[in-house]
Amino acid sequence: MLNAEPGAGGALPEPDAAAELRRQVAAFLAAHDPAATDPAEFLRARFDAGLAWVHYPPGLGGQSLPRTLQKVVDAAFAAAGAPAHRADRNAIGLGMAAPTILAYGTDEQKRRWLRPLWTGEEIWCQLFSEPGAGSDLASLSTRAVRDGDRWIVSGQKVWTSSAHVADRGILLARTDPEQPKHQGLTYFSVNMKAPGVEVRPLRQATGEAEFNEVFLTDVEVPDADRIGEVGQGWQVATATLMNERVALGAFTFPREGGMIGVAARRWRESPQLRTPGLHERLLRLWAQAEVSRLAGERLRQQLAAGQPGPEGSGAKIVFARLNQEISDFEVELLGAEGLRYGDWAMRRPEGADFYGRDAGYRYLRSRANSIEGGTTEILKNIVAERVLGLPPEIRLDKDKPWKDLPR
Amino acid sequence: MEGPAEVSEGAAARERDARLPDMTYREEEVQLRAAVRSVLDDRADWRSVLARTEAAQTYDTGLWQVLAGQVGCAGLLVPQELGGAGASFREAAVVAEEAGRALAPVPYLGSAVLATAALLPAAGQAPQARELLAELGAGTATAALAVPFATAPGAPPEPTVRIVPGPAGDPAGTYRLSGSVTGVADALPADVLLVPGDGVPAGLFAVRAAQAGVTMTPVTSLDMTRQLADLTLEAAPASRIAAGPAAGAAVTAALRAGAGMLAAEQLGLAERALEITLAYVKQRHQFARPVGSFQAIKHRLADLWVAITQARAASRYAAACLAGQDPDTPVAVALAKATCSEVALLAGQEMVQLHGGIGFTWEHPAHLYLKRAKATSIALGTPERHRAALADLVGLPAP
Numbered sequence: 001m002l003n004a005e006p007g008a009g010g011a012l013p014e015p016d017a018a019a020e021l022r023r024q025v026a027a028f029l030a031a032h033d034p035a036a037t038d039p040a041e042f043l044r045a046r047f048d049a050g051l052a053w054v055h056y057p058p059g060l061g062g063q064s065l066p067r068t069l070q071k072v073v074d075a076a077f078a079a080a081g082a083p084a085h086r087a088d089r090n091a092i093g094l095g096m097a098a099p100t101i102l103a104y105g106t107d108e109q110k111r112r113w114l115r116p117l118w119t120g121e122e123i124w125c126q127l128f129s130e131p132g133a134g135s136d137l138a139s140l141s142t143r144a145v146r147d148g149d150r151w152i153v154s155g156q157k158v159w160t161s162s163a164h165v166a167d168r169g170i171l172l173a174r175t176d177p178e179q180p181k182h183q184g185l186t187y188f189s190v191n192m193k194a195p196g197v198e199v200r201p202l203r204q205a206t207g208e209a210e211f212n213e214v215f216l217t218d219v220e221v222p223d224a225d226r227i228g229e230v231g232q233g234w235q236v237a238t239a240t241l242m243n244e245r246v247a248l249g250a251f252t253f254p255r256e257g258g259m260i261g262v263a264a265r266r267w268r269e270s271p272q273l274r275t276p277g278l279h280e281r282l283l284r285l286w287a288q289a290e291v292s293r294l295a296g297e298r299l300r301q302q303l304a305a306g307q308p309g310p311e312g313s314g315a316k317i318v319f320a321r322l323n324q325e326i327s328d329f330e331v332e333l334l335g336a337e338g339l340r341y342g343d344w345a346m347r348r349p350e351g352a353d354f355y356g357r358d359a360g361y362r363y364l365r366s367r368a369n370s371i372e373g374g375t376t377e378i379l380k381n382i383v384a385e386r387v388l389g390l391p392p393e394i395r396l397d398k399d400k401p402w403k404d405l406p407r
Numbered sequence: 408m409e410g411p412a413e414v415s416e417g418a419a420a421r422e423r424d425a426r427l428p429d430m431t432y433r434e435e436e437v438q439l440r441a442a443v444r445s446v447l448d449d450r451a452d453w454r455s456v457l458a459r460t461e462a463a464q465t466y467d468t469g470l471w472q473v474l475a476g477q478v479g480c481a482g483l484l485v486p487q488e489l490g491g492a493g494a495s496f497r498e499a500a501v502v503a504e505e506a507g508r509a510l511a512p513v514p515y516l517g518s519a520v521l522a523t524a525a526l527l528p529a530a531g532q533a534p535q536a537r538e539l540l541a542e543l544g545a546g547t548a549t550a551a552l553a554v555p556f557a558t559a560p561g562a563p564p565e566p567t568v569r570i571v572p573g574p575a576g577d578p579a580g581t582y583r584l585s586g587s588v589t590g591v592a593d594a595l596p597a598d599v600l601l602v603p604g605d606g607v608p609a610g611l612f613a614v615r616a617a618q619a620g621v622t623m624t625p626v627t628s629l630d631m632t633r634q635l636a637d638l639t640l641e642a643a644p645a646s647r648i649a650a651g652p653a654a655g656a657a658v659t660a661a662l663r664a665g666a667g668m669l670a671a672e673q674l675g676l677a678e679r680a681l682e683i684t685l686a687y688v689k690q691r692h693q694f695a696r697p698v699g700s701f702q703a704i705k706h707r708l709a710d711l712w713v714a715i716t717q718a719r720a721a722s723r724y725a726a727a728c729l730a731g732q733d734p735d736t737p738v739a740v741a742l743a744k745a746t747c748s749e750v751a752l753l754a755g756q757e758m759v760q761l762h763g764g765i766g767f768t769w770e771h772p773a774h775l776y777l778k779r780a781k782a783t784s785i786a787l788g789t790p791e792r793h794r795a796a797l798a799d800l801v802g803l804p805a806p
Contacts (some may be wrong), residue, residue, distance in 0.1 A: 174551050283803060286801065317620050390685070
């Protein structure tokens with residue numbers, strides 16, 4: 001089933017390439033005993049051996065192999081009890097910053113940033129959204145003003161995951177307010193420990209703060225940390241966001257593996273809570289959830305067979321709606337227990353915890369699913385215009401200088 | 408924000424789900440689709456489909472001859488040793504999609520799917536079943552399964568036809584049937600009726616339509632592109648295809664396969680309704696703009712497109728499960744029929760609404776799509792019935 005997407009370095013058929021990778025991992029493990037090596041040292045060596053992310057180029061942690069072979073390497077290291085690079089702690093770095101650096105960074109930037117990013121020694125965050133620029137990201141107003149070989153950055157960013165633990169951030173800032181909004185943006189990498197960077201928790205409806213507000217006050221960014229050309233920021237950011245979609249599309253789970261499984265188990269365990277109306281709702285939701293799972297699997301099969309289709313564009317719309325409807329159902333099923341909430345205390349979790357917490361949390365947290373990562377309304381515009389070929393929105397903001405736009 | 412999945416749990420779930428059958432369209436299926444579509448584009452444009460609904464013969468037997476004989480649609484599910492194509496429900500589903508796109512007035516579902524699937528389990532024992540399958544596969548005869556079209560796979564109705572004593576001169580192996588079956592699909596053009604009959608033991612019988620004792624009354628149907636018929640038998644001669652529990656099992660298997668293929672038909676219907684509607688909202692101007700540039704319209708069409716992506720996955724999963732005799736087939740068919748029924752209906756309704764006034768006229772095909780969508784959502788089990796079946800299949804008991 002797996003179509004070889006031929007990498008520059010690998011002409012081997014997949015089974016042979018997999019065997020070769022297992023051999024390389026075995027050799028690496030023989031030279032670097034996981035039990036006796038410092039974890040960070042081990043991970044750096046793994047990166048240098050081209051066994052970090054195999055689809056990256058040689059010299060940057062990979063071997064230009066098909067992405068599908070990554071699981072072979074990960075499984076071999078996991079089986080040996082090797083230290084993990086804690087990918088879950090650096091999702092933005094691995095999923096968005098790294099592919100952008102690879103595509104647009106200079107050779108020096110790739111050498112400087114990719115290894116500590118992959119090993120987890122440097123956590124990355126994304127400084128894109130602003131209080132005044134949500135769906136309309138390109139209207140953002142954080143300014144970067146050139147001063148010789150450095151830039152001075154001021155503004156406010158919001159909804160920044162991991163900013164409080166991050167070492168670096170990818171930043172989109174306005175470098176030319178005289179240009180129309182898409183043309184005046186530039187993409188940077190920012191040292192989150194630099195003077196003038198202030199991170200504050202952003203408390204959310206669920207009580208805790210997964211995200212942050214980041215205040216930037218006269219922060220110095222060396223021109224050497226600019227990614228892409230001056231004024232090319234929108235193009236670079238679009239590539240970053242494409243990577244976000246690719247990453248989301250790869251998600252896979254078994255039947256009842258998602259939120260519907262929680263509701264179904266509750267239904268089975270609680271005969272006293274069942275009513276005919278809830279039964280009809282549950283069956284409808286179960287069917288929809290299972291079909292959306294099949295749609296995701298079908299999309300993966302299409303990609304593997306080399307027939308990418310536009311179907312993925314709808315996946316997040318469905319995912320968000322189902323999470324909301326299922327958790328809404330679950331709270332109602334619980335009745336009296338649904339009136340209780342686990343804990344409103346302000347905490348700093350590393351991300352959404354849909355399965356570790358109670359139904360009320362799921363109900364509240366899922367409201368954000370149709371807002372974060374592209375609102376459902378924006379996604380419908382994208383489907384309508386890019387998939388269905390319907391006429392674009394009439395735009396009043398595309399050709400005017402950014403400074404003249406109403407705000 | 409969600410983390411990238413490739414770096415999280417992945418591997419174990421991926422291994423598990425590697426067992427899901429192939430839900431894509433394979434090369435030979437794409438070729439079959441092209442062949443069927445070219446015939447339907449030529450011979451079943453919507454104007455002729457509309458005209459046919461008011462003709463004396465509402466089924467286009469000439470078109471069916473071409474599809475059955477030249478393209479081989481009639482014999483897809485018939486084994487090669489009986490002269491058929493020996494293909495699977497994957498290919499059969501592709502033909503159903505095309506028939507649904509065109510609202511083709513041909514007995515494909517009734518003959519090549521329902522009747523054929525009812526005969527297949529008996530092919531090992533009953534020579535009559537083999538002979539009939541050979542006739543159906545060659546396109547020299549057409550058959551229909553004589554159950555009400557609204558019957559759901561899990562709940563076949565009590566037979567309304569029973570075995571009655573025949574005259575003394577009847578040859579051995581001849582039975583006589585009396586009774587009636589209402590609302591049978593694809594019976595009007597059928598040469599042979601497969602009739603569940605009560606008696607000791609109950610059985611599934613083949614009745615030649617053109618003989619004394621068989622009366623077929625056309626029904627003024629909601630969907631005249633697949634006109635139903637009421638069937639009355641008065642001591643009609645019959646031969647037995649299967650007896651006892653095997654007969655019931657054959658009917659259930661046929662209804663299940665039929666529901667799965669009807670879901671594919673609904674997918675094709677929904678896809679075509681969306682295409683026609685998209686083309687219209689792009690060229691229709693009001694307020695000096697294409698109406699398709701208004702966000703209220705764009706979002707509705709985006710919703711429909713998303714719903715169709717879900718329907719496609721459900722339909723392909725059902726076809727793949729039926730093709731592979733997967734143990735998950737009952738779940739797959741229930742999911743597909745429940746999902747595709749609602750999506751086809753949404754497509755038909757949106758087609759009417761988004762065309763505005765023209766969409767409510769007789770001279771525009773929107774009403775044909777709407778009627779086929781509504782009729783098929785009731786046929787072979789409503790969405791609600793299929794979801795109720797899921798309750799048992801996946802262990803979500805009613806209160």
